[in-house]
Amino acid sequence: MNSIQNSNKAQPVISNIFGFIVHHPKTLTLLSLCLMAALLSFLPNLTKDTRGDAFIAPDNPALIYREKVKQQFGLADPLVVALVHDQPNGVYQASVLQLVATLSEQVSLIDNVDPERILSLATENNITGTSDGLDVDPFFEPFPETQNDSDRILQAIQDFPLYQGKLVARNGQATVIVIEMLDENLAQETYHNINDLLASTVTPEGLSLHLAGEGAVAGYLGSYIDSDASRLNPLAGLIITLIIGFAFRRVAPAILANVIIAASVLITLSMMAASSTPFYVITNALPVILIGISVADAIHIFSHYYELQSRQPEADRVQLVQESLEEMWRPITLTTLTTMAGFFGLYFASGMPPFKYMGLFTALGVAIAWLFSMVFLPAAMAWSKPKVSQAFIELQASADKDMFASLMTALGRASLTHAKKVVVIGGILMLVGGYSASQLIVDEDRIKTFHPSEPIYKADRLINQHLDGSNNLDIVIETPNIEDLFKLENLKKMEALQEYALSLPHVNNATSIVDYLKQMNRVLNDGDKNQYRLPNDSNSVAQYFLLYTASSDPTDFEEEIDYDYQIANIRLNINTAAFTDNRPVIEALEEYIAQQFNNTEITATLSGRVTLNHHWIKDIGTSHFNSLAVAIVLVWLVSSLLFGSSLAGVFSVLPVASSILLIYSAMAAMDIRLGIGTSMFASVAIGLGVDFAIHTLDRIRQQFRNLANHQQSVGEQEINAKILEIFPTTGRALLFNFLAIACGFGVLISSKVVPLNNFGTIVALAVTTSFLASVTLLPALIKVFKPKFVFGDLHIVTRPKAAEVRTAAGNRLLSLAPLAAALLIGPMLLSSPMAEAQTDELPSGDWIVNKVNSMDDGHQVTRNLHMTLIDRRGKQRVRNTVGYRKYFGDDKRTVLFYLSPTNVKDTGFLTYDYPAEKTSEDDQWLYLPALRKVRRISASDRGDYFLGTDFTYEDIKKEGKLDINDYRYVTQSEELLHQHNTYRIIATPVNETVSKELGYSKVELWVDQKSWLVVKANYWDVRNNPLKTLIAEDVRQVDGIWTRHKMTMSNHKTGHTSKFVFSDVDYQSSVKGSVFTKRSLSRGR
């Protein structure tokens, strides 16, 4: 009691705060609940994002390039229906082939299935030779009715190597229907519809149907996670309720703890919804983590409250609630801050959005739990005045009778008795762990997200077993000129690349236009197998394409080559999605391409799902160690500040650091790979595990601070006794805290989402070891080294002199501990990409802007502009205009006439734009045909939207030039964007006035290094919210001047989009000065 009274006197402000809370119990309880209810209103807006691409930052060049490839060749992540027969060549039966046709037809009727993009034996064409050239006919013409028809198709496929292994298994045991979706965001629904169709299909004997593919994975994962979450979260809540009920033998603590859990989890999810952050695959772990953490605060407060009540059964319970909070607020706040620091580590160090947001929002959830524990809990306790159970009082009265208290005391006694041994063992374990960490292997396989018993998992394995592989790696071949891909040398290079790719492990098929040309060459040479090769000259190539086009649909090759015969795609089929398998393939291909391609004549770039996955998975290791390092530093920093001692910071970190190193050893020994699930364990383990250390350190320190109030020195025996005193109380509370968290995470072990399962297992292990290290290693360390931050001014009376010498040495050693920690963490940080020094100096923003502004945009220009304005519901309005621009000295005059539709026809807009050095404002006029009048309009509203578009008047007037006086430009990086080598620049308005005038607080610009045109821009509004994105496409030279022919401005706030397409751009024809007059404006020409 003395200590409490002392602390009361020392902290009048805190005392007043908690006094206020416990004396307004109803108001604050209800206010807290209302706050929770109000914030929950956002929850229904929470969206899910289970795409693999979600792990990559949206502006990642690899992702952007992949999107471009998708658009160019229309390649989407498909759903794959496999028809597998138990006999070789079993699919070549009329009944099976008919089913292929039926299913292809039925699938095409399902919503969101792109009927034009279904690939199966029933949809594909065979190429055969005829007396007058080529014949391109469907394989299913005539329709397979008899075994003879089936045999004919078997023969046709065997004569057409392209489809073997890709469309039909080489042994004829399986065939696939590849289905693409119109909108991949609707994958879940589409997956279920196709699944239902397959379930209701009657199959011929010996045939089974399976559904897999990346499209199916994305589609199924959503509902898979839902069902997992709806099972896990109530289970975690139930287990925790039971543990609390058991610890206190009362229902009230369990109910109140559940309110705190609900507040923490639900408000956090609501905040995610409010900030438009989606619920990712791994976010499923967030509620469970928060359940474990938020309950800890309630356990500690109730533990202390009941302890006080059992000691003073007659005391005013409201007063006891206040006293409990005054005593416990500090360690609870400390642990909250250190836990948040741990999760911020994940946020700061991870580049992958799911991890980043996991870190950020878990930290937020922890803060919410703290707030509710500090306000709602005492208010609700003061209102309900929970009474301690008799059983608890009895336990308190005879601490040694409680199994848990006895256990903890025994543990404490053992560690204090063998203090030095504990320290040495701890040190050895850390060294072994440090070595093991370097042996960790990064690996990830998306299909392994599913439990092996899942049909989708089995289907994937089956498809990869029978066919050449369901995983695609695309190689995009680009040439500088139209029809360059008619050139034989280019085709030969592609052929060589394909052959090289096929020599690599797991690559079972490579398809490109080369294969079609070979097949055409063969059939044109009487089907001679030896003629399955490229034709002899480029002319023949052109003729083959012409012949093919004459015989069939010219869009047949749109997946392989572009319309201009300038860009082609080579698609590799790989039978594994595992990172460790694909990495050598990608590295070998990259090396080959660097040697054989990427000159001025031809370039090759890797893309496709496999490349993209490789791209982000390779960063998992770096991301993991970075977030670990940042978390450790943050936790150390926060603990150091809170305890007022850097050594205390090291003590706080040591138990968790040692437990993590121990886990590394276990992972290396058990061959557990570092993947999506496992990589974030370290930050979570630090955030959770550090609590034990903080509570232990704080209570031990408090013990000696209290002692210092009565005496000036302390002996060894007394140190042991004082430390041991915390074990039946704080130790017991920590044990239940640990059990709650371990069981909470233990629930994840039952998760069917495999990465979550791994994550739960490892975190549960890490928390266990952290707990054990906190209650064993820390007391031992304190006993051995007697740090000043624990003992303060207490004089330590030691027995023999030798021991004194050792203690002094120990103190010196420990005084070096922060340095040691820095040395340990430093190399980790230095080896991370974040810390890599920028060696290539980037040009300054102003230099780039000058370059942009100095690019020739023609003395004059005439052009047609077709505007399409699309609202958020997809409703379109179109406008056609003709525009002229001409320089008059430094002045620029622009005029735009609307040609259609009728309701805006003849509207005209004229601008005189003066150079910045002229002080006069620009002049603008608008001609409104309804008034038949040229109207002078204000030119100051530069940030207003131009006649209903998403471009502002300033955007229109500047025509892509950048105002050096309006913004400060800072070059950020060099990036590959849509095949443009660009500089990324951040432009910040020079002051608030300009910012308000323009309507932007920041602009992010990508300037193409070749044309010096802005090819992309992101705009933020004055409140710094994302506002608009501009994408410029179809950039090409007209009369020697680089010109953007298509500009799309999307407004993220309104969902409105404006597409500007320029045509008939002409810089040569003379434009009369008289066009830029009010007379001309009013006459509409």
Next chain:
Amino acid sequence: MRTSLLLAALLPLSLSPHILANEWSASWQHEIAYENDDLQKNQSQLQLEWNHSPAENLELTAIARLAWDSESELYSSKSHPDNYSDWNTSLTRGAHGEISLREFYLDAEWFGAYWRIGKQQVVWGQADGLKVLDVVTPQSFQEFILDDFDDSRIPLWMLNVDIPLNDDNTLQLLWIPDTTYHELAEAGTAFEITTPLRTPQPPANTLITSVDLLAVDKPDHWFKDSDVGIRWSSFVNGWDLTANYFYHYRDFAVLYQELDGQQLTVKPEYQRSHLIGFTASNSFGDYTLRTEAGWYSDSYHLSHTLSEGKSRQGVKHSEEFSSVIGVDWQGLTDTFVSVQWFQSYLLDYDSSIARDQHQQTLTLLAERNFANETWTAKIQGQYSIKQQDQLWRFKLTHTLLSNLDIWVAADSFFGDDEGLYGQFSERDRVLVGFEWGF
């Protein structure tokens, strides 16, 4: 009649394949106005525009209008009202509609000048809805001032030449042989003028048993009675400036009266005037200033000086000075607010004149666009300071498709019967309509 012939000649021409290859556009507008549960207007209007460029620097434009109204509340039943010249006539017209060649002109660039020859509209001045210099083209007041200006102006046959002097200076010359003037609402239609400011009133204590309205003595000579105008436009230091001179017949007929016992004879005549004026406008930050002023050498006003037995009574002559100062504000995104102050001052005022020496009107226009200009809400007000009567107009327009606008609107008049607006205080109306362009 001559116009009818011309239109008849044009129609087969327009169907020839060569011309069909040219630019056509059309709009169909339908508007329904309700007034006290009655339909005031249920009008469909089809406007066809044809542009043809027979050679470089030559372009021919023809705009034809077919209007039909199921009601006959608004329009004159005459096939050729008196205010129109013989040249300026409809193919057919009546109380239920008309078919007319609205505009028909040739644009040409000859001798370094820009010529527009034919039937056309010319708008002078900077003011919105208030006429100081905007007197070149007369107007139809059959729907008072509620109809769109573009529709209510009466295009005239004229010669219009723009002569660029240099980059910033232009001289415009107008010669208007077409002797067509304002068309007023016919007696018995909804917007017949009754205010004493515009209609002759018998002297107090005089009983009038019959009013004889004589046919208007209308100028009709294509040369002798033609109007001429000249306008010099300049752009100086950001200012748009014009100086205007117009020698013309005033568009309102002067209503000379003669009292003979209990018989009042009204004899309308058109009178000439010189108009000298200027306009100036410029923008300053979010504000745009628009001003115009004009001096008329001759203006005629109804007066209470009707003596028995004398001719050409009841009207006083004066010089008149009018001006408008308008300020537009665009300080708020998607919002346009405009206020105008109009004043007219008679330099030779006489207390017998029915109107005040100094007349002032305030106007307000506030317009706001929403959702990328697919919705527009507009409120317009006109307030006469002396009479304190007002006109308020509201309109909400939605662009449903690229080429389809729909709207709802309301017009409301306030004030007593003697005021220009107040006289229609029983004519409040709500409207719905659409315009489809194709």
